[in-house]
Amino acid sequence: MEGERNSVRPVLTPVRSQTGIYPMLARIPGVQLLFLGPQACTRHGLISTLQELHRKMAFLCLTETEVITGRYLDKTAEAAGELVRRRKASSLLLITCCQNALVGTDYDRLITRIQGELGLPVKYLEVNRLQMYARRKGALMSRPTEQLIYDFLLPREKSARPWVNLIGPPGVRGDGETAAFLQMAGAERVYTIDRCGDFAGYQDMAGAHLNVALTRSGEETARYLEEKLGIPWLPLNAGYDEELLARQYMDLGAFFGCDAGGWLRRARKRLEKRLEGLERTLPELEVDGRGAADGIALANWLWRHGFAVKTVWLDSWSGREEKAEEWLTAHHPETALCRQPYRPALNPTPPNQLRRAVQRPIFPTGYEVLHQAVEQLEAMTGGGER
Amino acid sequence: MRGLWMELPPFSPDTSGFASALSGTDGMGLIDDVRGCCGNYYGSEETRRGIPIRVFVSELGNEDAVLGTEGVLTRRCRALAEQLSPAFVLLCGSPIAALIGTDLEGIAGKLGRALGLPVSQVDLSGHGTYEEGLSKTLEAMARALSGPGERRKETVNILGANHLDWSGGDMAALRKWIADGSGLAVSAVYGGETTLSELRGSGCAGLNWVVNVSGLRAAQWMQERYGIPFLRGAPFGAAWSRALLDQAAKGGADWIPPAPGTGGGRALLIGEQYTCDALRRLLYENYGFSTVQVCSFFRMDRGCMASGDRRLWEEDELTQLLGEDFDLVIGDPLLRRCGPSRGRWIDLPHIPVSARLYDDLRPSLLGAGADRWLAAALEHSDTEED
Numbered sequence: 001m002e003g004e005r006n007s008v009r010p011v012l013t014p015v016r017s018q019t020g021i022y023p024m025l026a027r028i029p030g031v032q033l034l035f036l037g038p039q040a041c042t043r044h045g046l047i048s049t050l051q052e053l054h055r056k057m058a059f060l061c062l063t064e065t066e067v068i069t070g071r072y073l074d075k076t077a078e079a080a081g082e083l084v085r086r087r088k089a090s091s092l093l094l095i096t097c098c099q100n101a102l103v104g105t106d107y108d109r110l111i112t113r114i115q116g117e118l119g120l121p122v123k124y125l126e127v128n129r130l131q132m133y134a135r136r137k138g139a140l141m142s143r144p145t146e147q148l149i150y151d152f153l154l155p156r157e158k159s160a161r162p163w164v165n166l167i168g169p170p171g172v173r174g175d176g177e178t179a180a181f182l183q184m185a186g187a188e189r190v191y192t193i194d195r196c197g198d199f200a201g202y203q204d205m206a207g208a209h210l211n212v213a214l215t216r217s218g219e220e221t222a223r224y225l226e227e228k229l230g231i232p233w234l235p236l237n238a239g240y241d242e243e244l245l246a247r248q249y250m251d252l253g254a255f256f257g258c259d260a261g262g263w264l265r266r267a268r269k270r271l272e273k274r275l276e277g278l279e280r281t282l283p284e285l286e287v288d289g290r291g292a293a294d295g296i297a298l299a300n301w302l303w304r305h306g307f308a309v310k311t312v313w314l315d316s317w318s319g320r321e322e323k324a325e326e327w328l329t330a331h332h333p334e335t336a337l338c339r340q341p342y343r344p345a346l347n348p349t350p351p352n353q354l355r356r357a358v359q360r361p362i363f364p365t366g367y368e369v370l371h372q373a374v375e376q377l378e379a380m381t382g383g384g385e386r
Numbered sequence: 387m388r389g390l391w392m393e394l395p396p397f398s399p400d401t402s403g404f405a406s407a408l409s410g411t412d413g414m415g416l417i418d419d420v421r422g423c424c425g426n427y428y429g430s431e432e433t434r435r436g437i438p439i440r441v442f443v444s445e446l447g448n449e450d451a452v453l454g455t456e457g458v459l460t461r462r463c464r465a466l467a468e469q470l471s472p473a474f475v476l477l478c479g480s481p482i483a484a485l486i487g488t489d490l491e492g493i494a495g496k497l498g499r500a501l502g503l504p505v506s507q508v509d510l511s512g513h514g515t516y517e518e519g520l521s522k523t524l525e526a527m528a529r530a531l532s533g534p535g536e537r538r539k540e541t542v543n544i545l546g547a548n549h550l551d552w553s554g555g556d557m558a559a560l561r562k563w564i565a566d567g568s569g570l571a572v573s574a575v576y577g578g579e580t581t582l583s584e585l586r587g588s589g590c591a592g593l594n595w596v597v598n599v600s601g602l603r604a605a606q607w608m609q610e611r612y613g614i615p616f617l618r619g620a621p622f623g624a625a626w627s628r629a630l631l632d633q634a635a636k637g638g639a640d641w642i643p644p645a646p647g648t649g650g651g652r653a654l655l656i657g658e659q660y661t662c663d664a665l666r667r668l669l670y671e672n673y674g675f676s677t678v679q680v681c682s683f684f685r686m687d688r689g690c691m692a693s694g695d696r697r698l699w700e701e702d703e704l705t706q707l708l709g710e711d712f713d714l715v716i717g718d719p720l721l722r723r724c725g726p727s728r729g730r731w732i733d734l735p736h737i738p739v740s741a742r743l744y745d746d747l748r749p750s751l752l753g754a755g756a757d758r759w760l761a762a763a764l765e766h767s768d769t770e771e772d
Binding site for chain 1: 387389390391392393395396397398399400401402419420421425426429430445446447448450451480481482484485486511512513514515720723740741742743744
């Protein structure tokens with residue numbers, strides 16, 4: 001359905017695991033991103049580009065003539081050289097946009113040429129927004145972004161004692177709940193891409209014994225890395241599904257020969273204690289699931305804990321939560337699912353002072369995801385953690 | 387290297403100029419593109435809070451790029467027209483539409499007959515910068531919407547005032563300020579808040595006052611078509627704006643070159659040409675500067691260029707320029723990234739460069755506002771040095 005928001009019910013937001021493509025890719029240590037396209041396309045994701053990605057990304061604005069005559073191929077190679085030299089890059093990533101879907105550049109050939117000229121690894125990502133609408137299932141990108149982040153890793157020997165990689169979006173904490181659990185279970189080091197330092201440190205990730213996929217999209221990356229680097233993987237991406245979360249933690253413990261039962265009981269108890277009585281204070285809620293993958297799953301979790309979710313706001317192109325949506329419509333058909341594009345944010349836009357500050361997102365894992373929702377509920381009641 | 391942006395973001399595209407020109411009207415704009423162009427504009431560049439969205443994209447998919455976009459564009463336009471009841475519709479192209487050669491003119495004709503509305507098109511490709519989009523859109527509005535009639539000498543059209551170049555406060559105050567200062571009634575504001583009925587009557591105005599380079603194209607067309615004379619200059623600074631008001635009341639005059647002061651200072655102003663020219667006059671008259679150069683990364687009006695003024699095409703040109711011996715530089719805060727300047731720097735945020743990032747710091751320049759702003763900025767700048 002489509003509709004207007006006509007009440008002042010408290011609004012919860014799920015964890016947003018999908019940040020922009022550029023901030024995701026810019027996490028590769030020593031990488032430079034070069035976006036190629038028309039003026040209109042190079043301005044996408046501007047606010048994050050302006051601050052967070054300054055000196056990590058450059059843009060090559062192509063003219064119509066350059067595109068039509070094929071001159072853009074030489075110009076791209078020339079721009080790549082200038083960028084790499086000036087910024088002293090360790091690797092280079094070319095990003096293209098929809099126009100290229102029509103032009104059909106052979107990027108494999110182009111990056112081979114650039115690699116030869118510059119002597120450093122070069123990859124590319126083709127973005128095609130022509131695939132974007134409704135429930136069309138075509139790939140928006142030529143490769144999953146997360147997969148590309150780890151694609152510069154080269155096979156190497158396994159570390160003597162177990163190292164683990166957390167495969168997830170920006171903001172995964174190397175000292176959060178999951179890292180602490182893994183170290184308790186027997187991991188010597190826990191890597192996240194944001195904590196590897198330089199390109200050489202990044203290559204250490206290839207020596208890990210286990211990859212943990214922290215998002216559903218991360219599973220595909222983990223599978224790819226298993227094939228490429230021989231690193232087995234396990235998921236920890238249950239989001240708001242508590243049963244699945246417990247099973248995933250048990251599997252992680254089992255990998256290291258550790259029984260996670262006691263740890264899980266304590267984790268559950270702590271969560272239940274925080275949730276106690278909140279549903280009586282907050283009888284009706286809304287969920288703003290736009291820009292996130294788990295809006296409906298959060299609504300379901302709230303219903304299961306006694307809250308009533310009246311509306312879930314979604315992007316018009318959201319189509320990723322079929323099972324959660326089936327459960328919701330079967331058990332709580334009174335929850336309205338509103339899909340509408342270009343709706344101003346339900347929560348006020350941040351002031352410019354905040355926009356100007358570089359955002360450092362924190363991506364919660366495991367029970368942290370649920371605690372983040374509880375924190376929002378507690379804030380609505382005016383209280384903090386009890 | 388031309389087209390390569392390493393320190394600065396790519397500037398606002400022509401589609402943003404299109405969106406800005408239409409956003410304050412009772413018409414509707416439709417960009418024949420995938421989703422993204424509107425997202426750029428409304429997400430990063432539109433500064434008016436709560437303004438109704440008037441510009442959309444046709445939401446092209448792969449199949450439309452192969453089979454032609456007429457079907458999807460027509461369906462989308464009809465659906466939106468039913469929902470919004472616009473007074474008129476303008477279509478514009480995009481990198482996709484330009485590459486496949488969509489006949490927007492033909493489609494506009496058919497849509498106009500089907501909807502019973504004025505429907506026209508603007509020849510844009512997403513490869514140009516905002517002022518090209520703005521100036522072509524304003525010209526298209528004049529061509530499609532204005533009509534001839536008996537000349538009303540006591541009326542004036544304002545051409546080119548827009549929210550990308552001007553602060554919200556100046557845009558809101560403009561009509562009354564002109565009416566109060568010149569005794570003329572404002573027929574239409576091309577680029578700002580205006581209606582179809584005002585635009586229809588704009589062909590009878592006694593004068594076109596071009597307050598921004600983007601308004602020049604429409605003014606030249608209206609001079610040729612209706613014989614309306616035009617006056618050029620941004621009404622910023624007490625003395626210069628008074629002179630412009632007097633010229634407007636007399637029916638217009640040729641652009642008057644600025645007269646340098648005798649104090650010996652040297653300044654560089656980077657931004658929209660007419661705005662910078664008005665500030666130059668202030669620096670000459672109030673502060674005795676003897677050399678003030680106006681440079682811009684955007685289209686410049688040759689007829690209003692003084693010695694040393696030039697258009698910039700690349701970052702390196704600005705870096706080189708900033709290395710020269712200027713006592714004062716005024717420009718967008720992001721331009722500082724192109725190199726240290728020996729002189730004092732005053733920030734003048736410009737949406738086509740830094741998007742909404744510094745919107746709260748955009749000054750009010752209308753009339754004596756520029757005198758106050760510059761005095762305060764120079765004083766603050768002096769204090770910083772001390």
